[in-house]
Amino acid sequence: MIEELIKSAAAEDDDAIERLCVIADADPGRLTPYLGSLLDVDVLWPAKLYRAADADVVRRVIERIDGGRTPDCLNQLRVILAQTAHPLAESAMRRWSTQPPAGADELYVNALSYALEGGWTADPDGSRRDLCGSIAYRWVMREIPRRADGRICPWCASPLWIAADLDTADPDVGAALAHTGWSGRLVIETCHFCACYTTLYSQVTSAGATTWWAGNTRPSYLGSSEPKDPPALAPVLGPARPSPYQASAWNRGGSTLGGRPEWIQDAEHADCPGCGQPLDYVGLIGGADLDDYGEGAYYLHLHQPCGFAAVNYQQS
Numbered sequence: 001m002i003e004e005l006i007k008s009a010a011a012e013d014d015d016a017i018e019r020l021c022v023i024a025d026a027d028p029g030r031l032t033p034y035l036g037s038l039l040d041v042d043v044l045w046p047a048k049l050y051r052a053a054d055a056d057v058v059r060r061v062i063e064r065i066d067g068g069r070t071p072d073c074l075n076q077l078r079v080i081l082a083q084t085a086h087p088l089a090e091s092a093m094r095r096w097s098t099q100p101p102a103g104a105d106e107l108y109v110n111a112l113s114y115a116l117e118g119g120w121t122a123d124p125d126g127s128r129r130d131l132c133g134s135i136a137y138r139w140v141m142r143e144i145p146r147r148a149d150g151r152i153c154p155w156c157a158s159p160l161w162i163a164a165d166l167d168t169a170d171p172d173v174g175a176a177l178a179h180t181g182w183s184g185r186l187v188i189e190t191c192h193f194c195a196c197y198t199t200l201y202s203q204v205t206s207a208g209a210t211t212w213w214a215g216n217t218r219p220s221y222l223g224s225s226e227p228k229d230p231p232a233l234a235p236v237l238g239p240a241r242p243s244p245y246q247a248s249a250w251n252r253g254g255s256t257l258g259g260r261p262e263w264i265q266d267a268e269h270a271d272c273p274g275c276g277q278p279l280d281y282v283g284l285i286g287g288a289d290l291d292d293y294g295e296g297a298y299y300l301h302l303h304q305p306c307g308f309a310a311v312n313y314q315q316s
């Protein structure tokens, strides 16, 4: 079946590509034996198809970049390497960060920054960090009373929205947040409206305290508007997802704690105001789960060592 899908994908059959993506999300290892054929027929996108690539395929992609014969594909090939997160890919990316491959001057992006597309970060000092977890749970929306504690957005005066209220005392929450090092209660509060325009940071403690970060910078294009009520909904833990790759930023029921984000645009792992490193990824809340006409997705992030949380938003 996978061979047939690859043949159809080579003929630009979108349905076949979509079906391959479903396999890559549910059980990426099933594609591993076929990825050489996929590369042969030059299906390079979506790069996540290659997330379980083995050393042979990774080596071929690296050789193709080093060979410099297909500069038009350089961007896609690099995102493929990032998705594999393979040690060979990492070492090639480190090498290119000081010796760019042929044709790379066209791309004004550092080779190592591509790692973010694959959910990890490679510091020039040699350290490497996975920004995402390997365990994911569906997030189900539950109605909550409108808050009356007067905590409002300093920019638009709308009541702040509690995007997550988690406690690692629940072993499932602990598993979903294991990669962050967080222990205790975690409340991530943001402005449902202003987060659509810029990354909003908050300072958080393991006692569940949350404070708007005074360094948040209001975009100059953000006008004034009447305060509005955020959705009276909060995510609660649902069943475990079979794989960490099944969050959906588009579909109802796609909101997910832990695992890997589905980005609508390029990966946007916000940098921590405390240390300048990318924050760890916590989860996503799809607009479709908040509202019948909702779109876009809110992405939640955390850097435990610095006590910063962040929420950003993407839409098509």
Ligand SMILES: [Zn+2]
Residues within 6 Å of the ligand: 153, 154, 155, 156, 157, 158, 191, 192, 193, 194, 195
């Ligand atoms: Zn606001």
Ligand SMILES: [Zn+2]
Residues within 6 Å of the ligand: 272, 273, 274, 275, 276, 277, 303, 305, 306, 308
């Ligand atoms: Zn930090």
